[in-house]
Amino acid sequence: MTSKSTIGVIGAGTMGSGIAQVAAAAGHPVRLLDTRPEAVDKALASLEKTLQRLVEKGTLKDDAARALRDRITPARVVEDLAGCDLVIEAIIEDLGVKKALFQKVEAAVPVDALLATNTSSLSVTAIAAACARPERFLCLHFFNPAPLLPLVEVVPGLATDMAHITAAADLMRAWGKTPVVCKDTPGFIVNRVARPFYGESIRIYEEGLADMPVIDEALRSAGGFRMGPFELMDLIGNDINFTVTRTVWEAFFYDPRYKPSFTQQRQVESGRLGRKTGRGYYTYADAAGVAKPTVEPAIAEQIVERVLAMLINEAADAVFWGVASAADIDLAMTKGVNYPKGLLAWADERGAAHWLQVLEALQHAYGEDRYRPSPLLRRAAEQGTSLYGRR
Numbered sequence: 171m172t173s174k175s176t177i178g179v180i181g182a183g184t185m186g187s188g189i190a191q192v193a194a195a196a197g198h199p200v201r202l203l204d205t206r207p208e209a210v211d212k213a214l215a216s217l218e219k220t221l222q223r224l225v226e227k228g229t230l231k232d233d234a235a236r237a238l239r240d241r242i243t244p245a246r247v248v249e250d251l252a253g254c255d256l257v258i259e260a261i262i263e264d265l266g267v268k269k270a271l272f273q274k275v276e277a278a279v280p281v282d283a284l285l286a287t288n289t290s291s292l293s294v295t296a297i298a299a300a301c302a303r304p305e306r307f308l309c310l311h312f313f314n315p316a317p318l319l320p321l322v323e324v325v326p327g328l329a330t331d332m333a334h335i336t337a338a339a340d341l342m343r344a345w346g347k348t349p350v351v352c353k354d355t356p357g358f359i360v361n362r363v364a365r366p367f368y369g370e371s372i373r374i375y376e377e378g379l380a381d382m383p384v385i386d387e388a389l390r391s392a393g394g395f396r397m398g399p400f401e402l403m404d405l406i407g408n409d410i411n412f413t414v415t416r417t418v419w420e421a422f423f424y425d426p427r428y429k430p431s432f433t434q435q436r437q438v439e440s441g442r443l444g445r446k447t448g449r450g451y452y453t454y455a456d457a458a459g460v461a462k463p464t465v466e467p468a469i470a471e472q473i474v475e476r477v478l479a480m481l482i483n484e485a486a487d488a489v490f491w492g493v494a495s496a497a498d499i500d501l502a503m504t505k506g507v508n509y510p511k512g513l514l515a516w517a518d519e520r521g522a523a524h525w526l527q528v529l530e531a532l533q534h535a536y537g538e539d540r541y542r543p544s545p546l547l548r549r550a551a552e553q554g555t556s557l558y559g560r561r
């Protein structure tokens with residue numbers, strides 16, 4: 171694969187339009203396809219505006235912007251992708267629809283073209299099963315907004331040829347991205363490891379230990395997170411966040427660690443989806459935004475410790491199950507969701523024994539399997555070893 175290789179992008183929505191921009195910025199000719207041609211027109215018009223802003227800011231030269239824009243051409247039917255060396259799909263999150271699409275794509279492209287899905291929650295292996303040559307199928311999971319967030323999770327299915335994974339990761343590096351290779355397991359790295367940031371914060375609220383603005387402020391001021399969980403859920407959309415939570419929980423065969431909450435379900439049912447509907451956990455009536463409370467340092471510390479213990483446990487467990495290396499998990503959380511530090515390096519600051527003790531106290535207090543410590547956390551605590559240093 172070279173910068174001259176043609177990239178096909180299917181789905182011109184939020185993700186597909188961003189991915190097309192990234193590929194074109196790296197110099198590739200890009201063919202952009204959507205079942206709704208107006209979606210492609212809209213994506214190109216919006217790209218035009220983005221590029222114009224970059225030119226005005228002086229970050230991009232006028233001729234470079236024009237060249238980038240000209241490298242993306244609309245495709246009207248799947249057969250228009252005939253010359254593509256790599257096709258990245260970013261359509262509706264539906265297994266049946268994705269499988270049907272890839273059967274058509276496979277018939278249209280050369281036998282050595284790579285096929286990739288941008289799925290967030292489906293099994294890569296299950297989509298690949300629709301292909302006659304599943305060995306050339308993989309997942310390239312970009313983050314929103316794709317032009318800005320560097321992380322790409324590169325995920326092989328059961329039948330994927332690992333040489334294609336190496337080539338795809340190299341290509342992502344050439345696009346200026348940070349690839350991390352991970353196993354085909356629910357939520358990959360980020361959507362799995364980040365679950366407690368939302369789930370445990372909601373638990374703290376549901377128990378009446380603290381109000382939402384207090385929890386948000388604690389995680390911002392004492393935790394160093396850019397946004398608190400409730401304001402972040404409002405930004406992502408409570409419908410989207412709830413779907414991810416429920417999908418991960420179901421895909422883990424109802425492991426209580428990922429159990430969704432009534433609090434979030436009721437938000438969705440009431441239509442309080444967040445910023446996009448003007449109301450979520452907060453009301454967005456005026457531009458001033460949400461008032462920030464003052465939080466007692468001791469309370470902030472307690473909140474951060476509980477949420478962080480759950481996050482660290484999740485990250486350690488992902489290492490334990492071989493989802494990815496400790497270094498890649500830390501990279502994923504800092505490059506994909508802007509965490510202030512990698513969770514495993516963060517854990518090492520106080521040592522695994524401290525976090526084990528926090529989890530054991532929670533498990534003792536609640537008697538729930540939700541708080542069970544990962545075997546890796548326990549081992550690191552007992553041996554006094556680093557979590558970040560684990561392979």
Ligand SMILES: NC(=O)c1ccc[n+]([C@@H]2O[C@H](COP(=O)([O-])OP(=O)(O)OC[C@H]3O[C@@H](n4cnc5c(N)ncnc54)[C@H](O)[C@@H]3O)[C@@H](O)[C@H]2O)c1
Nearest residue numbers: 181182183184185204205209260261262263288289290314
């Ligand atoms: N939005 C995110 O934050 C995010 C992040 C990472 C991955 N993803 C994944 O990316 C994919 C797309 O998500 P999105 O948010 O961009 O969705 P979107 O709704 O913004 O865009 C999807 C586009 O696909 C088109 N489409 C639907 N079926 C099609 C078909 N059969 N052939 C061609 N085009 C078709 C639709 O017309 C629409 O324009 C999903 O698999 C999603 O899980 C989303």
